[in-house]
Amino acid sequence: MTTTSPTTPLPLTxxxxxxxxxxxALSLLASEPARATLEAWAALWHWRKAPKPVGAxxxxxxxxxxxxxxxxxxxxxxxxxxxxxxxxxxGQGMNVGPRGDVDAWLDRLAESLHERVAPAREVSLVGxxxxxxxxxxxxxxxxxxxxxxxxxxxPFNGSADDTNVGWLFxxxxxxxxxxxxxxxARLAEPPPVPTISLYSRRDGxxxxxxxxxARRFPLARDIEVQASHMxxxxxxxxxxxxxxxxxxxxxxx
Numbered sequence: 001m002t003t004t005s006p007t008t009p010l011p012l013t014x015x016x017x018x019x020x021x022x023x024x025a026l027s028l029l030a031s032e033p034a035r036a037t038l039e040a041w042a043a044l045w046h047w048r049k050a051p052k053p054v055g056a057x058x059x060x061x062x063x064x065x066x067x068x069x070x071x072x073x074x075x076x077x078x079x080x081x082x083x084x085x086x087x088x089x090x091g092q093g094m095n096v097g098p099r100g101d102v103d104a105w106l107d108r109l110a111e112s113l114h115e116r117v118a119p120a121r122e123v124s125l126v127g128x129x130x131x132x133x134x135x136x137x138x139x140x141x142x143x144x145x146x147x148x149x150x151x152x153x154x155p156f157n158g159s160a161d162d163t164n165v166g167w168l169f170x171x172x173x174x175x176x177x178x179x180x181x182x183x184x185a186r187l188a189e190p191p192p193v194p195t196i197s198l199y200s201r202r203d204g205x206x207x208x209x210x211x212x213x214a215r216r217f218p219l220a221r222d223i224e225v226q227a228s229h230m231x232x233x234x235x236x237x238x239x240x241x242x243x244x245x246x247x248x249x250x251x252x253x
Contacts, residue, residue, distance in 0.1 A: 022162045028204030029164050035202070036231035043075060046236040054247035055084030058147075059120035061113060062089055063131025064233075065153075066165060069094045073128060075234035076242065083243050091116055095130055102183065109134060110141050124148040124246055128232055129206065132156065132197075139191035149195040150242055151211070152232045153203055157188045158210025165205055188213075190220040196245055197222045198238060205229035 060080055062073045070077070070089035080087040091112065098105040117123050124147050127135035132154025139146040155162050190213065199211035199222060206229060212222040227235035 022158065022207035022209050023164055024204045024207060026164075028202065030204070032204045032228050032230045035204075035228035039227060039231035039235040042236050043234040043239070046239065047079075051079060051083040051240075051243055052247075053084040054243070055080065055086070057084065057086050058246070059086045059088065059117055059123045060246065061117060061123055061125050061135075062087060063125070063127035063134045064090065064095045065129030065131055066095055066097060068128075073233045076126070076239060079239045080243060080246070083247070085243075085246065086120070088116055090131070090134070097130065106134070106137050106141070110138055113138070121145070122147045124150070126150045126152070126242060126246075127154060128152040129154055129229065133187060136187070136191055136195065139193050139195070143192045146191070146193050148246060149191055149193060150198065150245060151196070152198045152238060152242070153200065153206055153211060153227075153229050154197060155206040155210035156197070157212060157214050158207055159184060162207040162210040163205060190217050193219060195220045198225050198232075198241060199223075200225050200227045200229070200232070202226060203229045 062070070062077050064070055064072050070091075073089070077087040077089065090109075092109070122145055123142075125135035125139055127133065127150075129152070132151030133156060135149050135151060136154075136156060139149045195217075197211055197213065197220070199208045201208045201224065203211070208224075213220050223241065225232075225235070225237045225241055227238055232238050
C-alpha cells in the first residue's frame with residue numbers, strides 16, 4: 001500500500017473545460033446597420049438583371065429571424081419568385097420565438113403550414129437566423145416531403161451565449177431562450193434531408209462558428225458567404241446562393 005507524505009500535495013481533479021464564449025465582437029455588432037444598408041444598395045443594382053427561370057414552380061417556405069416578419073425576407077422571396085419558384089411567407093407574423101413547450105409549438109406551426117403549402121407534394125424550407133431552427137426541425141417532421149433545407153446565419157450549433165441578441169428574445173418572448181443541453185444537442189443534429197448552412201465571418205449578431213456543423217453529416221454542408229447578419233435577407237451573394245442551391249437540387253431530383 002502506498003502512503004502520501006504530508007508535504008506531498010494531493011492530486012486535484014481537473015475541472016471540465018468550459019466552452020469559450022464565441023459571441024461576435026461588439027465592433028461588428030455596431031457596424032451591422034451600416035453594412036446592411038450598403039448591401040441593400042448593392043441589391044438594388046443586382047435586381048436590374050432578372051435571375052434565370054430555374055424554379056419550375058417548386059414551393060419554398062421562408063422563415064424570418066427573431067423580431068422580424070415576412071417583410072424582412074421580402075427581397076429574397078421576390079427574387080425566388082422572379083426565378084420561377086413558388087415562394088411563401090411562413091404566415092405567422094413577427095417571429096418572437098416559440099411560446100410554451102417547444103415541440104408542441106412546432107407541431108402547431110407544422111399544422112398551420114400544411115394548408116399553406118398545399119397542393120405541393122414536396123417543399124424546400126429556408127430560414128434566416130432563428131427561423132432556420134424552424135426549418136430544420138420541421139424537416140425532421142416532414143422528412144418525406146421536404147426536399148431541401150437552407151439556413152442563413154442560424155446558430156444551431158451553439159447557445160444564447162454565442163449571440164448578441166439574447167436580451168431581445170427575453171424582451172419579445174418574456175423568457176430566456178431555451179438552453180437545455182438535450183435540446184441543444186437535438187438542434188445541432190441536421191434533418192435527414194439535404195441541408196445547407198450559409199454563414200458569414202462578418203456576422204455581428206451570432207457566432208459564425210455556431211452556424212457550422214460540429215462534425216461531418218452525409219447530407220449537411222456549410223458554405224461561407226460575405227454578408228452582415230441584418231443584411232442576409234437581401235445581400236446579393238445570399239440571393240444568388242439560395243437560388244442556385246435550390247436550382248441544383250431541383251436538377252438532381
